[in-house]
Amino acid sequence: MKTVTIKDVAARAGVSPKTVSRVINGEDHVRAEIREAVQRVVAELDYRPNAFARSLSSSRSYLLGLFIDDPVSGYAADVQHGALIRCRERSYHLVVEPVDLSRPGWQDHVRDSIASLRLDGAIIAPPICDAPELIDLFRQSAVPHVLMAPSVEPEDSGAVRMDDHGAAREMTDYLICLGHRHIAFVQGPENHSASIRREEGFRAAMATAAIAVDERFVLRGDFSFRSGLELGEALLRGPDRPSAIFACNDDMALGLLITAIKRDIQVPDDLSIAGFDDAASSRAAWPQITTIRQPKAEMAAAAVDILVDPSFRRTIPHPDAHLMLPHALVVRGSTGRCGTDADRV
Amino acid sequence: MKTVTIKDVAARAGVSPKTVSRVINGEDHVRAEIREAVQRVVAELDYRPNAFARSLSSSRSYLLGLFIDDPVSGYAADVQHGALIRCRERSYHLVVEPVDLSRPGWQDHVRDSIASLRLDGAIIAPPICDAPELIDLFRQSAVPHVLMAPSVEPEDSGAVRMDDHGAAREMTDYLICLGHRHIAFVQGPENHSASIRREEGFRAAMATAAIAVDERFVLRGDFSFRSGLELGEALLRGPDRPSAIFACNDDMALGLLITAIKRDIQVPDDLSIAGFDDAASSRAAWPQITTIRQPKAEMAAAAVDILVDPSFRRTIPHPDAHLMLPHALVVRGSTGRCGTDADRV
DNA sequence: CTGAAAGCGCTTACAG
């Protein structure tokens, strides 16, 4: 199978390559009659423009990079899928680049994908969206980039986020509403800024309800199921335990739930557990876990839209490149009214 | 920041572009002295070859495609990660292409990535590795490709797999060894050939032990947690139930476990449950689920190795392009000796 | 061991 080039199409259609180029790129200034003729030949020959030739001669690669800490997590899968689908709709391709900030030399990989792949744009997932040294790499090379749920929103970066503070506040209000007063909070890792905003939302809700936060009940996990398991042991060991636990993500909430089950603590009768993310883990449990639906795929798709949008590419900073997407409180079986044990502490 | 080209390096090093090309591609026939001089300039200028220019002039793209049905599954994440890491080591890039065979026009996307991205090779995940129409697309375009766990191994395709039959047999032997006789088997979807091989392994072990398979206890799921839940209801409803269930994957096994918990059936005392995959879901449960460790990431990495290997690219079919990777039986808490209930049926 | 020439398949910038 010889590959079909723009010349072949041009020859067969009786026009110049430039005209074929105009047609396939949807440019103006081509007579309808000629346009149709060219399109017919393109279809006949099943012509597919060579992406490399196009990228080499134009300044665009039609390639977007997704830079992510841990590409195996469920979070990564949702983000990647959202970006992938939207890229396809926009005729872009997505290259996933794992970035491990703890490994010396990570800069080199990033520089390499910027320079040799000539990325048209980058989506930077949490928590690495908060690494100034990484962002600078894109800024220096003038690669348009969108941060997902960053702690700060630099003017010349795009950003997509949800209201972590508000969502955590809603969840806490809901638990308080159920009668809970002794509410534990399980933080995420220190480098995840969203986790910090969630904790602030938690504290704000507690303060508004004039409930003192018991600092013994505020523990740090690392977002993993395993850390949920361990912190569950710490929180549920003695008789002096919370009546509700709000974990910063669902994987940890699931770990807490499993620990409760092991210790024969009834959920939600004796203990309410809430998570954050609406991850698969929140549904793959019994009872299912009350959580916050985070619009992960939608945020990724929105990031693609921003990067692909000519007006953003033209004018940076751009007012429309900072988006906040809606979340939702999802009430399931792991939370319930605080029982008589409420004042045990 | 003006981009640095091969000419800049050549000029500064006082050699021709061709010599620079030789050095960066690690070719022979360059005096050590000149080689070092060029390398020094490359470092000084932080020169990164333009991947598009290279691809355009050579016949290679340094791009591998991962074609996959459902890019959000945990299976996909492991496969993708294995491929990604190996690609990086080999200086290749990976493009993930979702393929939905149920959606008309899917061929066009595949053709497009073959033709416009000039893929150097393709990794085709199950179950779409068993779609002849898809494989033909690669064959016609002479794109080297490796099938993951296919039902048949065409001569001109590479293949990486594990011994699904043998692994399922081992698991069944183990359950039999624990004293179980009434063993249910939960199949995967019909289009997953690995599921068929696992069922065959199950039946072979039962036959060898001279235990009749109770066909009422052989049910079909779709690999989802939800279907495990539903089939659990079907299997555990009445008093006439199996003492062990072997599910074709962990997500379904988890669904079965949750159903048992809901119905107050003690696992493993009253019911043993086994899965397949060693997915995160098998560990995020209580008790943890006994399963077969499937070398997903390793299979993907091996596929990359095959595709990148010059000898495979040169000679297709190639004897070393068909690999079988080792699995392992992972015994955890969800399986135990068959109790007095064993002969309940 | 080294290099000059030609070309990969497109698009940009410029004419007409």
Place this chain on the structure above:
DNA sequence: CTGAAAGCGCTTACAG
């Protein structure tokens, strides 16, 4: 509205 020329940044094929 259409096209001829030049060029993107490399590598291939060929000389020397």
